[in-house]
Amino acid sequence: MMDVIYVDNNATTRVAPEVIEEMLPYFGDLYGNPSSMHTFGGTVGRKVREAREKVAHLIGALPEEIVFTGCGTESDNTAINAAIESNPGKKHIVATRVEHPAVKNLFEHLSKKGYRTTFIPVDHQGRLDIDALEKSLTDDTAIVSIMWANNETGVMFPIEEITQRVRERGIVFHTDAVQTVGKIPVDVKKAGVDMLSLSGHKIHAPKGIAALYVRKGVKFTPFLIGGHQERGRRGGTENVSSIIGMGKACELAVDHLKEQAGRVKTLRDRLESGLLKGTPKALINGDREHRLPNTTSISFEYVEGESILLMMDRLGICASSGSACTSGSLEPSHVLRAMGVPFTAAHGSIRFSLSVYNTEKEIDFIIKELPPIIAKLREISPFWKPEIPS
Amino acid sequence: MWEYTDKVKDHFINPRNVGVLTDADGIGEVGSLACGDALKLTFKLDENERIREAKFQTFGCASAIASSSALTEIIKGLTLEEAAKITNEDIARYLGGLPKEKMHCSVMGRDALEKAIAHYRGEAEKKKEGHVVCECFGVTDLEIERAVRENHLHTIEDVTDYVKAGGGCGNCHDSIQEIIDAVWKKGHIQKEFPLRKLTNIQKIKLIEETLEREIKPALKKDGGDIELVDVDGDRVFVKLRGTCATCAASQVTLKGYVETKLQELVLPQLVVEEVQ
Numbered sequence: 001m002m003d004v005i006y007v008d009n010n011a012t013t014r015v016a017p018e019v020i021e022e023m024l025p026y027f028g029d030l031y032g033n034p035s036s037m038h039t040f041g042g043t044v045g046r047k048v049r050e051a052r053e054k055v056a057h058l059i060g061a062l063p064e065e066i067v068f069t070g071c072g073t074e075s076d077n078t079a080i081n082a083a084i085e086s087n088p089g090k091k092h093i094v095a096t097r098v099e100h101p102a103v104k105n106l107f108e109h110l111s112k113k114g115y116r117t118t119f120i121p122v123d124h125q126g127r128l129d130i131d132a133l134e135k136s137l138t139d140d141t142a143i144v145s146i147m148w149a150n151n152e153t154g155v156m157f158p159i160e161e162i163t164q165r166v167r168e169r170g171i172v173f174h175t176d177a178v179q180t181v182g183k184i185p186v187d188v189k190k191a192g193v194d195m196l197s198l199s200g201h202k203i204h205a206p207k208g209i210a211a212l213y214v215r216k217g218v219k220f221t222p223f224l225i226g227g228h229q230e231r232g233r234r235g236g237t238e239n240v241s242s243i244i245g246m247g248k249a250c251e252l253a254v255d256h257l258k259e260q261a262g263r264v265k266t267l268r269d270r271l272e273s274g275l276l277k278g279t280p281k282a283l284i285n286g287d288r289e290h291r292l293p294n295t296t297s298i299s300f301e302y303v304e305g306e307s308i309l310l311m312m313d314r315l316g317i318c319a320s321s322g323s324a325c326t327s328g329s330l331e332p333s334h335v336l337r338a339m340g341v342p343f344t345a346a347h348g349s350i351r352f353s354l355s356v357y358n359t360e361k362e363i364d365f366i367i368k369e370l371p372p373i374i375a376k377l378r379e380i381s382p383f384w385k386p387e388i389p390s
Numbered sequence: 391m392w393e394y395t396d397k398v399k400d401h402f403i404n405p406r407n408v409g410v411l412t413d414a415d416g417i418g419e420v421g422s423l424a425c426g427d428a429l430k431l432t433f434k435l436d437e438n439e440r441i442r443e444a445k446f447q448t449f450g451c452a453s454a455i456a457s458s459s460a461l462t463e464i465i466k467g468l469t470l471e472e473a474a475k476i477t478n479e480d481i482a483r484y485l486g487g488l489p490k491e492k493m494h495c496s497v498m499g500r501d502a503l504e505k506a507i508a509h510y511r512g513e514a515e516k517k518k519e520g521h522v523v524c525e526c527f528g529v530t531d532l533e534i535e536r537a538v539r540e541n542h543l544h545t546i547e548d549v550t551d552y553v554k555a556g557g558g559c560g561n562c563h564d565s566i567q568e569i570i571d572a573v574w575k576k577g578h579i580q581k582e583f584p585l586r587k588l589t590n591i592q593k594i595k596l597i598e599e600t601l602e603r604e605i606k607p608a609l610k611k612d613g614g615d616i617e618l619v620d621v622d623g624d625r626v627f628v629k630l631r632g633t634c635a636t637c638a639a640s641q642v643t644l645k646g647y648v649e650t651k652l653q654e655l656v657l658p659q660l661v662v663e664e665v666q
Contacts, residue, residue, distance in 0.1 A: 304426065306392075306451035310402065332426075343424045347449075380408050380455060382430040382447035383423055 051247025075197035153286030154295025274367030322349035418506030526558025
């Protein structure tokens with residue numbers, strides 16, 4: 001295994017050693033079913049209950065408002081389906097143009113099934129057009145689903161302000177907070193959301209475990225129909241060890257919130273200013289004022305993202321690109337397009353997303369190594385002219 | 391993560407012939423920033439009209455840079471007539487194959503070369519013929535048709551991989567499907583290569599001749615070879631030899647090149663299969 005500098009934490013994160021340790025017994029001797037009547041299973045059940053409390057605590061919810069699911073996508077799908085199933089007469093659904101595919105593609109699927117969809121635009125800094133949102137709401141609107149923070153740019157939407165306007169119309173509000181939870185303090189009561197998705201593997205728990213917060217009193221219809229697990233809100237035997245891991249990860253996340261706002265943010269800012277200083281014609285995508293502390297999306301004009309990624313990959317630097325050079329469709333991400341980032345910049349955008357495990361030494365390595373890579377690729381590029389003013 | 395051959399990686403990390411020849415004889419520019427990749431090819435000829443020097447500048451992903459670098463290496467020393475025959479398959483083959491999704495990079499190389507040769511010959515910049523089908527990437531029906539026929543494409547996804555058409559908003563998918571159908575089902579081939587009546591003996595002979603004359607020399611350039619094993623109806627059984635036998639891209643060669651050639655020159659309904 002080569003040494004890697006992992007700055008792709010919005011994609012997934014390292015499982016914290018404390019989390020692994022907490023989980024291990026439940027792969028081994030403690031294999032009981034938490035639903036069983038016997039003490040052997042009951043011990044496991046108690047541990048699941050503790051995990052639920054820890055998850056609830058992180059976001060200011062009650063334990064019974066937490067439903068464990070298999071992934072962030074399942075949480076999003078569950079929330080949206082619950083809202084439309086519980087409001088059978090309503091045929092209008094609202095999201096934004098920059099949602100994660102878990103919401104965006106579900107909406108597109110639902111539009112084929114007869115739902116009217118509205119995707120609220122963002123401005124060039126990725127900020128939501130709240131007036132457009134307000135105008136879009138009708139008596140026919142079943143749900144508004146708006147991400148709390150964007151996975152590509154880290155731009156955060158003013159959720160409290162949004163929920164006020166949505167809830168006074170009596171419309172269900174869901175937020176995909178998969179990128180937000182653990183990075184900034186999240187309080188579901190203060191935010192005024194009806195449902196909120198969060199995912200384990202973004203906060204140092206393993207992949208395959210996530211949760212949906214469902215506010216007490218919100219009408220709910222299960223997505224997975226089966227046994228009585230999760231109070232009948234999600235059938236299927238619990239993913240016990242992962243739930244326990246996610247509980248531990250949420251406990252750690254509470255402890256790490258200060259570090260996110262402090263050390264992680266400082267490292268992100270150091271990386272950003274170092275790269276901007278070292279590279280002409282590089283710019284930050286998104287509203288720098290309202291952004292996750294760990295994320296930066298930087299566009300290096302006149303070069304292409306995949307090339308940058310592969311050059312960095314050779315040095316063990318793991319990041320990701322905002323241009324999906326998959327298949328022939330070389331269109332930059334829908335997020336950058338929605339923001340109107342010019343093509344000169346959109347194709348060469350790189351996302352760095354940090355975690356508490358990153359060090360100053362790693363950041364300085366990237367600041368040292370990346371500018372020559374950009375310079376080399378620009379030398380190959382027919383569009384790059386050194387005299388282009390910054 | 392992309393699975394690139396070592397040769398692609400090598401040409402990406404150490405691209406050959408980067409730059410612009412200031413007093414170039416031929417200049418070909420294709421692509422744009424909006425499209426996500428672009429290539430500027432320049433070459434200079436010697437007194438015998440052979441390409442003495444070639445240089446490139448490319449904006450694009452790793453395989454776009456590698457394809458451009460490979461192109462400059464391939465055409466050096468060729469006469470213009472020889473260079474004009476270079477296909478996108480030749481570029482991909484030189485690199486030991488490209489991921490299917492990245493074949494458009496090799497097509498971009500071929501297009502730039504074509505433009506540079508036309509520029510040298512003083513042929514007026516060919517106006518894009520046909521009408522634009524894919525608005526996002528400005529691809530015409532004739533370009534799509536050519537890619538479908540030359541690379542034996544059968545799905546919209548294939549077309550997107552090769553010429554990018556359909557990779558944007560997706561509004562043109564129906565039109566692309568119509569072109570594919572027109573080429574493969576509605577007798578388009580038959581129009582160009584009229585159905586022949588061949589006896590079994592004639593058919594086998596013609597297949598053999600085509601292999602000897604057209605296909606073997608092309609494969610031998612890369613150290614590969616092919617052997618005819620049997621013909622059963624319209625099924626042609628062959629064995630790949632030399633480097634072809636171990637090449638990861640041999641299936642591309644087999645279907646995209648050997649089969650296409652045989653369909654073109656012998657019978658359009660032939661299917662080529664490999665026997666181990």
